[in-house]
Amino acid sequence: MARNTSSQKKSVLVFFITFLSWFGIWSTLQVNVLLDFGIPVSRAITDSVISNLLLEAFCLLIINNMRYYLPKKEKYWYTLIISFGLSSLWLLLLRIILWRVFKNDTAYLTMLGHTSLIRFAIAFLIIGCCTVLSLLWYSQQDQQADSERKQAMERLAREAELNKLRQQLQPHFLFNSLNSISALTGSQPEKARHMIQQLSDFLRGTLKKEQQQWTSFEEELQYLQLYLDIEKVRFGYRLQTQIETEPAALQMHLPSMLLQPLVENAIKFGLYDTIGEVTIFIRAKKVNDLLEVSVQNPFDETTSAPVKGTGFGLSSIRRRLFLLFARHDLLQIKKEAQQFITTISIPQQNESNHN
Known part of the structure; x- marks a missing residue:
């Protein structure tokens, strides 16, 4: 049990390191893309940080949700619907936040409007991938848990049968011994x-x-x-x-x-x-x-x-x-x-x- 707990902690640590590293790389790439559009460095960094922090929050929401609800038969439709819905909500919140932060920068707001569709597509892909990976991960965890429970039940049944077999051997020998003792008591x-x-x-x-x-x-x-x-x-x-x-x-x-x-x-x-x-x-x-x-x-x-x-x-x-x-x-x-x-x-x- 301790070994399994240690392995799980190590897996979680590796996951979060990979998760944060990926978003760090993507944030840097996004800053470079925005710079190519002529956006000043400060605005490009602010845009990238806000966009990806919000996107990370949605991805973590999906990961946490999968711990408590794991779709079975409807998992493909669930993936599409949740990805589309969260991507739309993410874009709406992002536009509201960025409009308030850069409300006096007309050039930036124009660029934001022109890039909304591609931002939505990228968010849809990222959230979709996160949903699929979470689905696969937790499905594998459930299968492993089911397998361990089945093995434990089989082991308990096997041990019970072994114990029953051993217990059945004693009465026959004990009765014979007591009969012999009874016969020897007098003579x-x-x-x-x-x-x-x-x-x-x-x-x-x-x-x-x-x-x-x-x-x-x-x-x-x-x-x-x-x-x-x-x-x-x-x-x-x-x-x-x-x-x-x-x-x-x-x-x-x-x-x-x-x-x-x-x-x-x-x-x-x-x-x-x-x-x-x-x-x-x-x-x-x-x-x-x-x-x-x-x-x-x-x-x-x-x-x-x-x-x-x-x-x-x-x-x-x-x-x-x-x-x-x-x-x-x-x-x-x-x-x-x-x-x-x-x-x-x-x-x-x-x-x-x-x-």
């Missing part, structure tokens, strides 16, 4: 107490991360570890994880709370249909200017319930990535050797956008 109260503490830390971190649009991959891994610790209490020895991360990837950034639904999906389809030990692989690396994260889990099509490849978790991730980057190719899914591999690629943005 293993100490483990239930530990899980409550972990859940509290996780939810506290969730509230903090909801205020962030972006986070470093290293910080996201710490948040993910809390989630995995809770899940390991639920599933015990059955859930094993292996995280492989390139050092360069740790300092890269990604949308906050993006990994949890990815891993939750892997746990859901990796453990729910098996009774043995399952290892979830999480790998991250830097590929050019992309942070590439893959999550791999076992997948047996003969025992797993039929799915189309994406549950709510993956579909929400795909939607979030599209809202943020307007790309559909940032989430890839493949199955090979009874392994289900989900890979997301995160383009890196400027540091200013990571806050």
